Amino acid sequence: xxxxxxxxxxxxxxxxxxxxxxxxxxxxxxxxxxxxxxxxxxxxxxxxxxxxxxxxxxxxxxxxxxxxxxxxxxxxxxxxxxxxxxxxxxxxxxxxxxxxxxxxxxxxxxxxxxxxxxxxxxxxxxxxxxxxxxxxxxxxxxxxxxxxxxxxxxxxxxxxxxxxxxxxxxxxxxxxxxxxxxxxxxxxxxxxxxxxxxxxxxxxxxxxxxxxxxxxxxxxxxxxxxxxxxxxxxxxxxxxxxxxxxxxxxxxxxxxxxxxxxxxxxxxxxxxxxxxxxxxxxxxxxxxxxxxxxxxxxxxxxxxxxxxxxxxxxxxxxxxxxxxxxxxxxxxxxxx
Numbered sequence: 001x002x003x004x005x006x007x008x009x010x011x012x013x014x015x016x017x018x019x020x021x022x023x024x025x026x027x028x029x030x031x032x033x034x035x036x037x038x039x040x041x042x043x044x045x046x047x048x049x050x051x052x053x054x055x056x057x058x059x060x061x062x063x064x065x066x067x068x069x070x071x072x073x074x075x076x077x078x079x080x081x082x083x084x085x086x087x088x089x090x091x092x093x094x095x096x097x098x099x100x101x102x103x104x105x106x107x108x109x110x111x112x113x114x115x116x117x118x119x120x121x122x123x124x125x126x127x128x129x130x131x132x133x134x135x136x137x138x139x140x141x142x143x144x145x146x147x148x149x150x151x152x153x154x155x156x157x158x159x160x161x162x163x164x165x166x167x168x169x170x171x172x173x174x175x176x177x178x179x180x181x182x183x184x185x186x187x188x189x190x191x192x193x194x195x196x197x198x199x200x201x202x203x204x205x206x207x208x209x210x211x212x213x214x215x216x217x218x219x220x221x222x223x224x225x226x227x228x229x230x231x232x233x234x235x236x237x238x239x240x241x242x243x244x245x246x247x248x249x250x251x252x253x254x255x256x257x258x259x260x261x262x263x264x265x266x267x268x269x270x271x272x273x274x275x276x277x278x279x280x281x282x283x284x285x286x287x288x289x290x291x292x293x294x295x296x297x298x299x300x301x302x303x304x305x306x307x308x309x310x311x312x313x314x315x316x317x318x319x320x321x322x323x324x325x326x327x328x329x330x331x332x333x334x335x336x
Contacts, residue, residue: 003038006101007057011042014093018044018051035233036061039110054110056089060103071096071104076156077232078108084152086143087228111228113220117260129223134261135270136226137219141247142275144229145208145240154209157237164203167238171290172197178297189327189336193293196334202283204239211235214243215252216259241280244271245287250329251295251322289333292326299323 007023015021021044029037038057045051060071071094078091089108096104149155160167176194183190212234220228236242247258247267254260258267268279299322330336 003057003101004040007040010093010095010100015044017046020045035059054112055092056108056110057101057105058108059101059105062103071106074233075106077154077235078106080153081232084147086147087140087226088232089228089230111220113222113227115217115220115230117217130261132225133219133221134267136221137216137259137261138267138270139274140219140226140229141211141214141243142271144211144214145243145275145277147209149207149209149237152209154237157209157235159237160204160207164205165201167204167207167242168197168201168286168290171238171242171294172201175290175294175297179293179300182297182300182303184300184303187296189330190293190296192334192336193289193330197286197290197293200282200286202239202241202280202286205280206240206277207237208240209235210238210240210242212242212246214247216261217252239283239287240275240277241283241287242290244268244279244284245289246291246294248284248288249291249295250332251292251325285333289330292330292333296323296326299326 004023004026007026008021011023012018012021021042024041024043026038026040029039036057036059038059039054040057041052041054043050043052058071058074075091075094078088081088082090089111091106091108093107094104095101095106098104160170172194179190179194211229211232213231214229218229218231219226220230247262248264252259256263258264268281268284271277272279303320303323
């Protein structure tokens with residue numbers, strides 16, 4: 001199926017007043033490992049006025065890394081974020097009919113800016129700008145955690161119930177199940193990590209919106225700072241330390257800086273100072289170990305697809321090297 005033609009037909013139905021609608025400059029983007037991501041422009045005439053709009057298409061791949069997460073969930077999260085003070089792209093349409101573009105997709109507005117992997121943020125020529133992004137990175141995470149999730153309508157994500165340990169317990173159960181489904185061979189380090197996690201669950205003292213994948217690759221910035229946070233598909237209601245542990249994970253660290261821009265001690269102190277919360281270092285350690293386990297499950301999912309022939313992405317062949325980074329972080333945290 002030609003994606004450009006499919007998009008034109010779809011948008012002509014969604015924008016009935018648009019005349020001579022055309023989709024131009026469709027471009028597949030490298031970012032977005034769990035979904036196919038395309039940027040494109042739409043041009044049309046409406047009541048004699050020429051209009052245009054930049055959009056983003058997020059389409060399910062034939063086989064994905066996060067098949068348990070639906071497009072509707074991501075769409076509802078983005079819709080709920082509107083007007084809540086957290087910079088995120090506006091979600092416009094969600095479509096599950098495979099006759100349109102073969103697989104489910106969402107269309108959202110396109111933001112103008114840059115997305116930079118962690119390794120490109122280190123050693124840049126403008127240290128002052130890197131510090132600006134680092135400050136915004138913490139401030140926006142605080143905004144996410146301070147958001148009134150009830151007023152913004154995030155109840156559909158499911159409120160942890162059954163006591164203060166329910167969020168940690170449910171998180172372990174969920175990702176252990178995924179690990180069991182995709183593991184290609186026994187992994188003693190991950191097995192030990194699971195045993196440790198089950199024996200050291202921290203209580204969730206406050207329920208907040210958790211992004212679940214907060215990192216430098218999932219933010220867009222311009223010369224004034226961060227303009228958008230992307231990839232909300234792993235968001236949940238739970239312990240804010242979950243996000244702190246994810247940020248502290250060494251998997252995305254470069255030259256000792258978390259996400260290529262944050263000193264760990266500075267990050268946690270700045271978070272405390274900005275949020276007014278007391279950071280529980282034991283809880284951060286738990287969620288950092290958990291984050292490595294979760295990332296291992298995602299990594300092994302990709303490796304499983306590659307080995308089985310379900311995915312032909314050559315990049316997946318390097319995943320065993322990435323597993324070594326996760327193992328090393330777990331070993332250092334648990335002092336094997």
